[in-house]
Amino acid sequence: MNTSTRRRGILAGATAAIATVALALGGGGAALAASQPVPTSSNVVITKLAQVSPLGNPANGTQIADLSGYTTINGVGFSAFLVPGTASGGGNDIRTNSGQQFAAQQTVATANALVGSNAAAYTGTTSGSGTITWNNVPAGLYVVRETSTPPGVTAAGDFLLAVPLTNPTSKTDWLSTIYVYPKNAQVGATKTVANAADLKVGDTVTWTIAADIPKVANPATTGSTDQFLAPDAFQIVDTLTDSELALAGASSAAIRVTAGSTSLTEGTHYSVTPTTASGNTSYAIVFNSAGRTALATAINASPTAKVTVELDTVVNSATVIDNVANVYPNQKSITDGTPLTTNAAEAKYGSYQIVKDSSDAGVTDLSGAVFRVYATEADARAGNGNYLAPKDNAGVAHDSWNTNPSGNVTISGLRYSAWADGVAQTKFVDNGGTCADYNTGGANCAANPKYQSYWLVEITAxxxxxxxxxxxxxxxxxxSATQTSQVIVNQQNGGGFVLPLTGGTGTLWLTIGGLVLLALVLLFVVLRRRREHAAE
Structure with missing residues (x-):
């Protein structure tokens, strides 16, 4: 059997397991094996696999030699329940022809009804290479239930397992070990943030959640019909810390959803339900029937299709913002409260402490200097109106900052210089080769547009x-919020910065001239009075 044939032989979910029962118990295979003693037990090996596209054909209980093209899943719990009366000596003993006929006629629903609330005969959790091994399982018909799944794994339906099974290759004996390959729709999800151009508190930042669409096998597929069905439920929940982030307007505009390449519409494909508690607001994007059908359409069109959710949020405070989302790929994950949690996307906003000083150590009051901050050196040198006006944590915008008597003032609400779009940034990046120094530049270096320096301009000295x-x-x-190493020193007026006082030494001569003039006036008055007295 070549590799492609083996791959097509892997079970395609619960329906494949039911088909295994039919192969083993109905038709000539079982009859041909009747010449061999019917074993009283068999070993059972369950290997849990992630669903693939395209779907394969039902398996037949034999081992798949090469699983290199598949992903095994650990942490999936199974329980096997014996259908009453099918054990050796029972009324529907599976080791008899009538018992085989009874087993072949059962469905998962009828078998579950017979099992009722009976205790499980076997339990286990996949580990290692996604397997569970049950040795010497007594003959009988079993309902196998998936009892637990790790986050991001969509639970498969119950399936039937008959022990023993006819060897499908020889058709003249029985399988000593039965290999079962149930498949689960496994999803992954990531979260990213785009804020390279959003430099200040008060700006709008976009977060993107990208999740796999569950591959729910269609048991009725013929190859020409859809291979995958819509999930029984699907929702994504994003929780915002109110002091850090707020949705940027109405959800119909601030939240955008796509399935594959198709844009979905709030109200038509999904609803958005906000819930506020303990300083947080959660937005649940809940897919309705039309939305889940859109997911199935997307995954049938492309096996790598994803569902994406974009959220526009306003940054409310200067802090490090870690944000995750929870993806619920089916109803069981909602009921059990076991979502798949994305990675934490991170946006960083902070502050800078200006430390102002005078060239004269005797100056003790350093208040009154006023600064503005610019995003580019060119704008700063031009002193134009493109200065930044970030908001503080109280939501008040500031476009200038005044030093206090100690010469300090804190500029708050600016994006970290070396952190943008959720990842660390260097001042320089490779340019045609390996950059000589990512912080100072040099050969093969180009300025990194995502690295952000800021420029202080003093507008009042x-x-x-x-x-x-x-x-x-x-x-x-x-x-930077508490930095003291970068001190900005103002030059006190003195030396070349001090012009002579108005008149300078000329003031002295004016004073002397005035006194002389006054003396002359007094002399003139005295002489005049003497003449007047002489005339009398």
Whole structure:
């Protein structure tokens, strides 16, 4: 048997297991094996696999030698329940012809009704290479139920297992070990953030959730019909911390959903239900029947199709924001409260402490200097109106900052310089080769557009001091809110910055001239009075 034939032989979910019962118990295979003693037990090996596309044909109980093209799943729990009366000596002993006929006529529903609330005969959880081994399982018909699944794995339906099974190759003996390959729809999900251009608190940041669409096998597929059915439920829940993020407007505009390449519509394909509790607001995107059908259409059109959800949120505070989403791929995950949780996407916003000083160590009051901050050096040097106005954690926008008497002021609400789109950034990136130095540049280096330096411009100097002659580059990061190493010094008026007082030494001569003029006036008055007295 070649590899492709073996792959087509893997069970395609619960229906494949039922077909295995039919192969073993109905028709000539069982009759041909009647010349061999019917064993009283068999070993059973269950190997849990992720569903693939295209679907394969039902398996036949033999081992699949090469599973390299498949993903095995650990952590899936199974329980096997004996159908009453099918054990050796029972009224429908499976080791008899009438018992085989009885087993072949059963469905999962009828067998479950017979099992009722009986205890499981065997239990186990897949491990290692996704397997469970039950040795020496007594003859009988069993209902095998999936009792637990790890997050991101869609539970498969119950299936029937007959012990023993006819060897499908020889058709003249029985399988000593029965190999079963039930498949589960396994999904993965990721979350990313795009905020390279969103530099300040108050800006709108977009988060994207991308989840696999569950591959729910269609038992009625003929190859020309859809291979996969719509999941019985599907929802994605994103929880925002209110102090950090807020949905940017109405959900119909701020939340966008696609299935494969098809855009879905709120109200037609899904609903959005907000729930607020303990300072958080959760948005549940719940797919209705039309939405789940759209998922099935997408996965049938492309085996790699995904469902994506984009959320636009407003940044409310200068902090490190970690955000995850929970994906519920079927009803069982909702009922059991076992969602698949995405990775944490991270956006970082912080602050910078300006430390202002005077060139004169005797100056103790450093209040009154006023700064603005720009996103580019060119705008900062031009001193134009493109300065930033981030909001503080109270939601108040600031476009300038005044130093206190100690010379300090904190600029709050700017995106981290070396963190954008959820990943660390360097100031320089490779350009035609390996960059000589990712922080200082050099050969084969190009400026990284996602790395963000900021530029301080002093618009009002300290009293008695000169304005800064050029912008100052600053960096926002983990320690910038309390930094003291970067000190901005203003030059006190003195030396070349002090012009002579108006008149300078001329003031002295004016004073002397005035006194002389006053003396002359007094002399003139005295002489005039003497003449007047002489004339009398």
């Amino acid at each position: 300290l009293p008695g001091h000169q304005l800064l002659a050029e912008p100052v580059e600053i960096v926002i990061g983990d320690g």
